[in-house]
Amino acid sequence: MHSRVVGIPDLDGTEPVAVVIDVMRAFTTAAWAFHRGADKIVLAADAGGALAIKEGNPGWLALKDGAPAGGFDLVNSPGLIQEADLTGRTVIQKTTAGTVGALAVVEARLALCASFVVAGATARVLADAGADPVTFVATGEDGRAAEDLACAEYLDRILAGEPRDPLPYLHRARTSPAADDLRRGRRRGAHPTDVDLCLEVDRFDFAMKVGLEEGMAVLRPLRTRPDAVSDRAR
Template sequence: MDSRTVGIPEVDGSEQVAVVIDVMRAFTTAAWAFHRGAEKIVLAADADEALAIKASHPGWLALKDGAPVSGFDLVNSPGLIREADLADRTVIQKTTAGTVGALAVVEAKVALCASFVVADATARALADAGAGPVTFVATGDDGRAAEDLACAQYLDRLLAGDRPDPGPYLHRARASQAADDLRLERRRGAHPTDVDLCLEVDRFDFAMKVGLEAGMAVLRPLRN
C-alpha cells in the first residue's frame, strides 16, 4: 500500500486516508481511556474549547497535557488514566500535538488515531476498509519526533503484509527526546510508567477512528 509521512504543517486537505500518530502520549492515553470504559473521546482544539464543551455537557470529563488545573478532570498520562473509572463516560481531550493532528484530517474518508499500543488493530482496520494510499501524520515536533516516525514506519511494514520485529522501532522510540523528557520529569503531569506503557506493542485489540458527529470531532474505538 502506498504511503507518505508528513508533519502537521504539511497536511493540506488532500488526505483521503490518514493515520494520526502520537505515541507519547495522546493516543496511548486515549487507548487506555477506552480500555477503562470511555464511550467516546471528543477532541478539542484548545483549552478554552475543551472547557466550553464541558460547560455544555456537565457530565463529561476534560483532559489536557500538563499538571492538573482547575476545570480539567484528567491528565494526558497513560500511567494515570489507567487508574481512572471511565465506564460509559465521555472524555474531552486536548493535547499539544495529537489532537491538533487529528482535527487537521477529521474530514478525511478514513481517519484513524494510533500509537504502538493499537498498531496491529490499526493496520487491520485499514486493510478491512480497503483503504488506498495512506498519509501518516507524525504529530510530535512538527513531524520530526523519533517515536512517531518509528511507529509510522512500523505500521507501514504491517500494511505491506510484513511481520516485522518491533524491537528496533521500540528502541528508537525509547531513545527519543520525548521519552527522555518523561523519564527526567521535564513534562508535568507525567507518571513514572508512562514511557513503558507507550511502548507496549498491541496492548489493545481495537483501532481508533475519528470523525465528525454533531459538529464535533469524536474518537471512538473500532473493533474488528
C-alpha cells in the same frame, strides 16, 4: 500500498485516508481511556474550547496535557488514566500535538488515531478498508518526533506484508527525546510508568476512528478481528 509520512504543517485537508500518530502520549492515553470504559472522546483544539464543551455538557470529563489545571479532571498520562474508572463517560481531550493533528484530518474518508498500543488493530482496519494511499501524520515536533516516525514506519511495514519485528522500532521510541523528557520529569502531568505503557505493542484489540458527530470531532474505538492479537490485550 502507497504511503507517505508528514507533519501537521504539511496537511492540506485532502488526504483520503490518514493515520494520526501520537505515541507519547495522546493516543496511548486515549486507548487507555477506552480500556477503562470511556464511551467516546471528543477532541478539542485548545484548552478554552475543551472547557466550553464541558460547560455545555454536564458530566463530561476534560483532559489536557501538562500539569493539572482548573476545570480539567484528567491529565494526558496513560499511567494515571489506567487507574481511572471511566465507565460510560465522555472524555474531552486536548493535547499540544495529537488532537491538533486529528482535527486537521477529521473530514477524511477514513481517519484513525494510533500509537504502538493499537498498531496491529490499526493495520487491520486499513487493510480491511483497502486503504491506498495512506498518509501517516507524525504529530510530535512538526513531524520529526522519533517515536511517531518509528510507529509510522512499523505500521507501513505491516501493511506491506514485510517482516515486522517491533523491537528496532520500540528502541527508537524508547531512546527518543520525548521518552527522555518523560523519564527525567521534564514534562508535567507524567507518571513513572508512562514510557513503558507507550511501548506496549498491541496492548489493545481495537483501533480508534475519528469523525464528525454533531459538529464535534469524536474518537471512538473500532473493534477488529481477534486473530493475531497479543495475549496482553485479552
